[in-house]
Amino acid sequence: MEESNKEMLMIQKWLNQHNELYTSATRHPFTLSIRDGSVDLSAFKRWLGQDYIFVRAFVPFIASLLLKAWKESDDDSDIEVILGGIAALNDEVSWFKREASKWSVSLSSTVPQKANLEYCRFLESLMSPEVDYTVAVTAFWAIEAVYQESYAHCLSDGSKTPEELKETCQRWGNDGFGQYCHTLQNIANRRLEKSPEDIISKAEATLMRVLEYEVEFWNMSRGET
Numbered sequence: 001m002e003e004s005n006k007e008m009l010m011i012q013k014w015l016n017q018h019n020e021l022y023t024s025a026t027r028h029p030f031t032l033s034i035r036d037g038s039v040d041l042s043a044f045k046r047w048l049g050q051d052y053i054f055v056r057a058f059v060p061f062i063a064s065l066l067l068k069a070w071k072e073s074d075d076d077s078d079i080e081v082i083l084g085g086i087a088a089l090n091d092e093v094s095w096f097k098r099e100a101s102k103w104s105v106s107l108s109s110t111v112p113q114k115a116n117l118e119y120c121r122f123l124e125s126l127m128s129p130e131v132d133y134t135v136a137v138t139a140f141w142a143i144e145a146v147y148q149e150s151y152a153h154c155l156s157d158g159s160k161t162p163e164e165l166k167e168t169c170q171r172w173g174n175d176g177f178g179q180y181c182h183t184l185q186n187i188a189n190r191r192l193e194k195s196p197e198d199i200i201s202k203a204e205a206t207l208m209r210v211l212e213y214e215v216e217f218w219n220m221s222r223g224e225t
């Protein structure tokens with residue numbers, strides 16, 4: 001391993017080593033099509049309905065992370081950070097309902113697609129008490145960071161995001177959420193620094209699984225499955 005990687009924090013090292021996979025999640029054709037204004041609105045509506053189902057499954061996952069933080073964390077401020085995420089989710093669920101009615105998407109009749117079911121099943125597996133807090137908080141950071149990077153890109157220079165999709169992009173692409181993701185990354189790095197080799201490799205494998213599920217989730221908006 002080259003010298004620079006030794007001082008580098010674990011997450012940064014992994015993002016370098018798995019840059020292709022990270023890019024496939026954060027620069028997916030679906031979000032690139034939002035950024036260049038060519039997005040197929042039926043793909044956007046498919047994504048909206050599926051993501052509402054995911055966010056509902058995300059709630060118990062964050063609740064389980066709060067419990068792991070309470071039991072295992074060496075730093076009490078982690079609990080407040082995670083609590084902030086739970087509070088934001090409360091607002092997020094109502095945002096989905098408003099946005100769905102704006103697009104006449106019926107959330108109650110949306111059927112979870114295969115990629116969604118598999119991702120939610122993976123989330124549920126991370127809720128098990130056997131899964132270490134360090135592994136779970138690394139997953140939490142990755143899940144949030146993919147959306148933050150993807151949607152921030154739809155708002156950055158040169159973007160031609162349609163006006164009616166800007167609010168969606170702002171939801172995850174805003175600077176405040178960017179700060180929040182950096183806070184999560186710091187928590188994950190702090191925990192990884194003190195972790196034994198087996199936990200570190202579990203966290204790396206989990207990060208890669210999250211990125212793969214995120215790519216499949218974006219692919220789902222194409223509506224093939």
Ligand SMILES: Cc1ncc(CN)c(N)n1
Pocket residue numbers: 051054055058143144146147214217
């Ligand atoms: C699939 C997915 N991944 C991440 C996020 C951001 N919480 C989301 N809403 N949906």
